[in-house]
Amino acid sequence: MTAAQSRPTTPTEELFYKPWDVFPFAQLAYHTCPADERMYGGAAGGGKSEATLWDAIRKCQKYPGSRQVIFRRTMPELQDLIDRATHYIPKHIAIYNHNDERFVFMNESRSNQASILRFSHMNEEDDKLRHRGEQYTNAYFDEGSLFTATQMR
Ligand SMILES: Nc1ncnc2c1ncn2[C@@H]1O[C@H](COP(=O)(O)OP(=O)(O)O)[C@@H](O)[C@H]1O
């Protein structure tokens, strides 16, 4: 197969991600858990951030028009996730807008079907106020134990 043939052809093509077999089942269990609220704990390097990122990416692709947000407590930590996402998501699938800190997924090439993957940090307690009135399909807190209870409500 030539490079041209192997190139993705549609904007909705599923991005490749394989739950990790280094720690068998943890990521798979997380992704397939049907609960409204899920928690994924474990040691540093256990695949939590990666699973968070990919769960959100997959939901953007699976549910056109949906809105995902990933929170981290500080901007440098958040930037690590943004960098990973930028590396994983090709530009023909979603465009990153630096000012809005979000990817817009061009599902079905129809703007009203675009999914949003937003990144946001909550250094200060009141940073939560920036999200008042926002409707999110899914909210993810990476390293949830670092947030205050009132930020996660
Ligand atoms: N499913 C996976 N496939 C390949 N690499 C993975 C996968 N999950 C995690 N990794 C890699 O393992 C390392 C640690 O994962 P990470 O999600 O950052 O751990 P944690 O957030 O639990 O500390 C990272 O370099 C990440 O890219």
Ligand SMILES: [Mg+2]
């Ligand atoms: Mg992490």
